[in-house]
Amino acid sequence: MNRRKLEEAFFKGLMLLSTSIVVGSLLAVFAVVILKGAPALSLSMLTQTPKGGYYLGKEGGILNAIIGSLYLASGATVLAFLLSLPIVLYINEYAGKSRFANLTRLSLDVLWGIPSIVYGAFAFIIMLYVGARASLLWGIITVTLFVFPIMTRAIDEVMKMSPFKLREASYALGSTRLETALKVVTRQTLPGILTAVLLAFGRGIGDAASVLLTAGYTDSVPHSLFDPVATLPLAVFFQLGTPIPEVQQRAYASGVILLVLVLLLSVASRLSTMKFMKYVVK
């Protein structure tokens, strides 16, 4: 065999290896969590709040954390989107190749890199300053801070890629910048925007550190923005940390629920993306 064929075979093998490590680790995580959590999984996990003593409860369910996480991640995703879209439209459709746009992108990249615990600590300091208690509201604010750079840059990347000729077509018909941004560019990038939003939601729902200090924890479902709120990642964290085996097992069951939620989300995003891909101009 000559050198080029060897090269080809070697790199193909390398690619297969990397790919199988990725798929393998996904399956391994699933397997461990499901195997360890399955005995504790029951319908009551999904439908009841914790019961049966031992602080986090060895009976009942984690409805408090499921609802709490959904509230928190949804609220933060909506807020982050309201913050992201104007930024992205501005740096792509208005600011052009200005230094300001580049500075904004750089800031977002730096914000992206900040660990979520730092956002948690930052929000916590502000909470101390204004005298606020840990609550759903502050959890939402913290998670918003933490996911909006991710969402913004993800949308930004797809908008940057959308072709200039589309904008030209729109301007040539007498559109304003806003019309072009909202009716043409946003439409072209809708699948990407959707992916970015769901990516942010996924990050928000899965993060424990940012809400550790800001959202509190509770056994009940929150009734207002000012109540403390339980979240799934924190439920897993606290349950794993107890010395009681029954409760530890329930941590894995909670993990399964979180995994399934995120998985459902990914599938939903894939499906809806395909629907919106129809009109996209290549």
Next chain:
Amino acid sequence: MSKPQISIRRLNVFYRERRVLKDITVDIPEKRITAIIGPSGCGKTTLLKSLNRLTDMVDGVRVSGNVLVDGVNIFDNGIDVTEIRKKMGLIAQMPNPLPMSIYDNIAYGPRIHGAKDGRKLDQVVEHCLQAAGLWDEVKERLEEPASKLSVGQQQRLCLARALAVKPECLLCDEPTSALDPISAQHIEAQLVNLKKDYTIVFVTHVLRQARRLADYVIFLYLGELIEHGPAEAVFTQPNNPRTRAYIEGVFG
């Protein structure tokens, strides 16, 4: 010779430090086809895109001089550029359908300019698609994405879309260069049909096409206006030796 619709006066366009168009002064006649010819990189497209101020969209472009459309200088302060662009329809070199259905592509322009009545829009869409020679091919599938059309059909869609905002002029930037010969013929035929109602300016580097279509010819070379006049005269008895050389194919 009909009256001029577009009067270009001492138009200079700079791209950063480079002067792309040099002191262009020429009149473009109403309801005729005017061809801008010249070798690649001579400023044809820049001249065309100055006429609806699409040059504004490019970073680093600066313009001096006047372009009068119906007697109004489009570079005056306080001019509503969206009105200028509504008046001067553009057909780009590559078909550029919008990311929406065939119907919405045509309806987009009228809608942003305030059209709301659904039935009237239906009529506009049908009328424009017919004027562009596309209606019979798409009338059964108006809700399909425009990107599903063939490239030739897309270009006719773009023509229909330009017509939908009721322009006075059509600016065509080598509108057939990306198309197969049959589609190109379609477009050419539509342009000839349309010249009774519209002032058409088109850029081409295909001399045969200019000979077939043009009533009036503008020859640019390295950003300078070398010669302009009725097509007959320019093609048969060019005054300038450079025009003659270009037409005879000495350089391209």
